[in-house]
Amino acid sequence: MEFQKTVCDISFAEKVRIFSSDYLKCCVYITNFDSPRYLFTKMLFSKLISTSQVLEDFLDYHGAKNSKEWYFYRELSAAVRHLSLAGYSQTHILNRLIFYGLPDSETFEKEGTATLYFIRKTLMKLVPVILEEARRLNIPVPDESYEMEDFPGITTGEMLHYDIDDIDKDLQKKNIVKIASELLSIAATFEPHRFYKPYDFAEILGIVPDRVNEVEMRRFEMLVHNLQSSFDTYVIHGGYRFGNRKLKDLRGYFSVVFHMLQMIGRLLHFYERHLHEAGYKDSYKKVQDQLSVLIDPETLLDRTINFGLYYVCHYFETGKDLAREILNENIERSSITVSVPVKLGFHSRPSLLVAKTVQHYGGQVELCVGKDRFDASSVLDIQWAGGKIQKENIAEVTFEGDVRALKDIKILARANYGEDSMGKDIPLPKDLNYLRH
Numbered sequence: 051m052e053f054q055k056t057v058c059d060i061s062f063a064e065k066v067r068i069f070s071s072d073y074l075k076c077c078v079y080i081t082n083f084d085s086p087r088y089l090f091t092k093m094l095f096s097k098l099i100s101t102s103q104v105l106e107d108f109l110d111y112h113g114a115k116n117s118k119e120w121y122f123y124r125e126l127s128a129a130v131r132h133l134s135l136a137g138y139s140q141t142h143i144l145n146r147l148i149f150y151g152l153p154d155s156e157t158f159e160k161e162g163t164a165t166l167y168f169i170r171k172t173l174m175k176l177v178p179v180i181l182e183e184a185r186r187l188n189i190p191v192p193d194e195s196y197e198m199e200d201f202p203g204i205t206t207g208e209m210l211h212y213d214i215d216d217i218d219k220d221l222q223k224k225n226i227v228k229i230a231s232e233l234l235s236i237a238a239t240f241e242p243h244r245f246y247k248p249y250d251f252a253e254i255l256g257i258v259p260d261r262v263n264e265v266e267m268r269r270f271e272m273l274v275h276n277l278q279s280s281f282d283t284y285v286i287h288g289g290y291r292f293g294n295r296k297l298k299d300l301r302g303y304f305s306v307v308f309h310m311l312q313m314i315g316r317l318l319h320f321y322e323r324h325l326h327e328a329g330y331k332d333s334y335k336k337v338q339d340q341l342s343v344l345i346d347p348e349t350l351l352d353r354t355i356n357f358g359l360y361y362v363c364h365y366f367e368t369g370k371d372l373a374r375e376i377l378n379e380n381i382e383r384s385s386i387t388v389s390v391p392v393k394l395g396f397h398s399r400p401s402l403l404v405a406k407t408v409q410h411y412g413g414q415v416e417l418c419v420g421k422d423r424f425d426a427s428s429v430l431d432i433q434w435a436g437g438k439i440q441k442e443n444i445a446e447v448t449f450e451g452d453v454r455a456l457k458d459i460k461i462l463a464r465a466n467y468g469e470d471s472m473g474k475d476i477p478l479p480k481d482l483n484y485l486r487h
Contacts, residue, residue: 062112063188069108070189073101073127077177079196086170092141094201098134098173102127122337123183125324129176129341132320137169139313143306145204150302151295153368158361165313165353175344223380225284226297227413227454229277230377233304234412236273237366237373244363248356251348258351259326262359264318270362271311274304296376303369307362314358317350325350374412381413385450388463393471396436398429400467403478405429406485407459413452415459419444426451426459458482 060068076098083089106127114124144162147155184191243262281301286294325338325347391400408415408427415426417435420442424431426449439447449459461479462468468478468485478485 065108066187067190069105070184071192072097073105073130074181074184074189075192075194075196076101077180078192078194080174080177081181082195083174086167086174089198089201090137090141090166090170090173091201091203092138092145093204095134095138095141097201098130099138102131102134106131118333120187121333122340123180123187125337125341126176126180126183128324129320129345130173130180132316132324133169133173133176133345136313136316137166137173139309139316140166140169143309143313146305150306151299152302152306152365158364161357161361165357168349168353172345172350179344222285223382225280226380227377227382229281229285230300230373230380231412232273232277232280233300233373234370234377235410236270236277237370238409240270240363240366243359244367245360248352248360251351254351254355258318258355259322262318262355264315264322267311267315267318271308271315274308274311277304278308296372300369300372300376303365303372307365307369310358310362310365314354314362317354317358320345321347321350321354374414377412378414381451382453383451384453384456385418385448386456386460387446387448388460389446389466390439390444391467391469394469394473395440396432397473398433399469399473399475401429401432401436403462403468403485404432404459407462407482408452408455410458410484411452411455413455415449415451415455418448418450426455 076094079094106124109120109124109127112120114120140162144159144166147159147162152158181191249257278301281304286297286301325342325345327338390396394400396404404417405427417424417426417432419435419438422435422438424435426432435447438444449456458481461481462485465476465479465482468476470476
């Protein structure tokens, strides 16, 4: 059957009224707020997200991005959508914080509350302008408003009866090892974004959007989301309250990081797309200036970077210790005996390649020389061992620990640790491509 596209005979004016109705009704409701502290529930944020998105899509379909008359109304709907998406994520974090098992989270909660307060307060500044713009465009503003009972909070004083055992799933050790290793790998990749003191506004403008931007943060958001999905599918399906506490706490780390990245991505998208100077036409610049009066770019970027990015780095870093502990409790262990690098022994390059191999998998591996044991993830430790090996003229050494790393160390040893007998680099086997980065 041939698909036929139907064209509705309802006028644009009538449709924009229909597509604006619930959105404007939310705006009328928010104008009654005398404080941004309590009434923005997840349900209200959800309503703002859905109504602003369908309106924005409708306006885009009809060319609002290229219309001086309609562009500001369109941009206001985008502002509401992205701020509400960020507010939803931050509200979710604060609602679930008690279940995440995060240590010393008092300051994080305080800063998160301040960030949510900024988002709510900004939305309260936006809604009178939205209603004024709707009237200017002859869009009827609904007479009725929502009531508080239409948007209840998600929390209650009751919990449902716990009657499904939250047991560990089959093949758990294998999947735990994989997930813990991936968390360590993602955290290591995120390390260049780490910082130790708040950025001032000029410093933030130096990294946003060149180094820190929506695309980069959304990439990490997807990686962490995949990690969380794998955990829920293959390790533990149940909630936070019962079961293996270490595993639940591990999930708490990457769950809070995931939702923080969601919030950061939305705020960066809004800043880059709607507030950032990008050489647009005068009509676009005028709307940017109008939005900047309503949504302070300095505060928005401060909350995005000095709160959002800082705590993503913080929880990646603090979560690594628990991930390593869980990883080492679940890895399959073995030992191998391999030759020492021919002629030059464990000098800088062979030591680095062994350490990078161990770091790649994250599990514990030790280099054993007689009764002495050295951390095979440390270049310095391996070089210390190398001195003993050379002094005692030892030809073979034993590595003990994570079988995944041992398998690759054996491949590395067969290739004389990437060197010829003169110490010059030689190509590594394809199985060790990750060592070339």
